[in-house]
Amino acid sequence: MKASSEMTLSDKDGGGAGAIARLLLRWYDDHARSLPWRIAPGSGESPDPYRVWLSEIMLQQTTVAAVAPYFAEFTRRWPTVADLAAAPDEDVLAAWAGLGYYARARNLIACAREVVAAGGVFPDTEEGLRALPGVGAYTAAAIAAIAFGRRAVVVDANVERVVSRLFAIRTPLPASKPEIRTATDAITPEDRAGDFAQAMMDLGARVCTVREPACLICPIANHCDAREQGIAAILPAKTPKKPRPERTGTAFWIERGEGDAREVLLVSRPAKGMLAGMRALPSDGWSARGDGDGVPPVNAHWQVLEASVTHGFTHFTLTMQLMAARHDGGDVPEGEWWPVARIGDAGLPTLFARAAAGALACWPDGDD
Template identity: 65%
Template sequence: MPVDAVPEKLLNWYDAHHRRLPWRAGPGEPRAAPYRVWLSEVMLQQTTVAAVKSYYAHFTTRWPTVADLAAADEAEVMAAWAGLGYYARARNLIACARAVVNDHGGAFPDSEAGLRTLPGIGDYSAAAIAAIAFGRRAVVVDANVERVTSRLFAFDGPLPVGRPAIRELADRITPDERAGDFAQAMMDLGSSICTVRNPQCLICPLHGDCAARAAGNPEAYPVKAPKKAKPQRRGTAFWIERDGHVWLVRRPAKGMLGGMRALPTGPWTDADPGLAEAPAKADWVEAGSVDHVFTHFALRLRVVTTRKPAPLNEGEWWPIARIEEAGLPTLFARAAARAIAAAQD
């Protein structure tokens, strides 16, 4: 099926129907600032537009330039990221801002290769920023592009092995001009029309060009390798209270929820660890448990509380009335809510 007309059709559709998003250039503005494009792309990695919006607004208000972010207090940035997930992104965000200021004179590299060297910027983000912020011709491949492209060509090589081949197909339809708009058009199309389930082929601008549509099985693409089962793990969180304050720790920089404030916990294992590795000697009171699902395992976190702890180290007393300002990841925000609710029973 010939695809020569695909770029023009898609760009025409984009001109008429594209989403208005805070990080996109407004009318009369040719391109958004590289800092804003970069910030939005990092936030959008594996994350929905709806979830990103309020975080993007806060970050751009609190840190309007890359220099502001480079000079920011790390703990404040991590707390501002709390709830968005994939916290390595926040650590890399700070490292990247500092690299731009220290190694690139405060300006983002304007090429895909230059961007690719920065922390937290991989193949996708480098291509997206080069195309959207700098007008470069780059082949931008995210999950939307993989879905649209695999359907367009009825490409049935299973992911992730088939990924390089899909990139070749995407390269074939990427125009020399307006590659940034083309990429965003593919993503808008993927999010609104060429969806994972129930694609709206009847209103798709590429209806007549799509091999999967012609075959009547668009939902069959992309083909994916089977996924593994999620193990169930168990752990215990310790809510230690004194004079209206709770004891919080900071998790190690690497690993789950790395660098984030948290309630103390013991190890997360396949059996209930109980009170093993409690941070203090105390008479623990049950406060219930929280079930939380991560990318590669599910966790049942038992919450226990005390108001009379033995001495503690390496942590801080945080006012319970302002617990939402601690920047707890969602797991611990839920555990905290459980402890507070239990105290009122």
């Protein structure tokens, strides 16, 4: 039985690595997932770098199932990078609403415009791609491999899991990342680099899954050290995360009009900072200062609603109380009066879409 990933890496360097790639590619030819942004293996078609880039940006921090309808809508409205570059920011941000991590949407717009300004063609190297807004090391490697067939070491969360098990890497994530990258490099072939990257992703999504790796049907089981050692299900080990800090805030539902003419005040978030540039309900400073101060933006007869929204951001968890009032004619923050009946079309980010739903559930008729 092998005792360390270094031993198994050298074994795989000595001949096993090529076999792993061959077995995986053969499996991929028969079992590749059908995804809207993907070219089926053996189809003879060339991938469209725009679609590959768009899908990879959308897939950062988000699942395939969540991305699919957004990808369909974006490519329907903006079928080329030039179309996307020409779109108004607010249209793209509104279409992105619900996918989260809104800095990605702003980088998406900036990147499309940079590509168009440079002639409308995506760079075809990792280095060139890396220089684009919102394209990090992983995304550059994935696009270089998938769109341009370049040999690149592509390591996403699925690949981290597969490689940790294949090489029985016991060091916990994230400390094991360099070791995982070296091991992935060792098994990445020169040819069909894009198919290999996607085969590894598919194996992680369908066979070498988080909870129950299906080693009995795995095409590379005979090369897998974790399976041999009986430790597949406990890898990859992870360093426990610190609990996220908690913040509180308040969102304000300010309404005017009656019946079909009911309108709610929406504001634009500041151009920098959290949810920058997005439409939102007015709120009380939780994003800039920590806990919000709970002070409403206008004098009115406010009701504290029996509803709150809890939302996880990357660095903290926010619990947002909801308050509602009818506008009595005084000054309000700069914004737009939006028809309540069309609140679903406002492109609110998830936090504020849920706050709006909570306010309407508690205050269905806008009574005060």
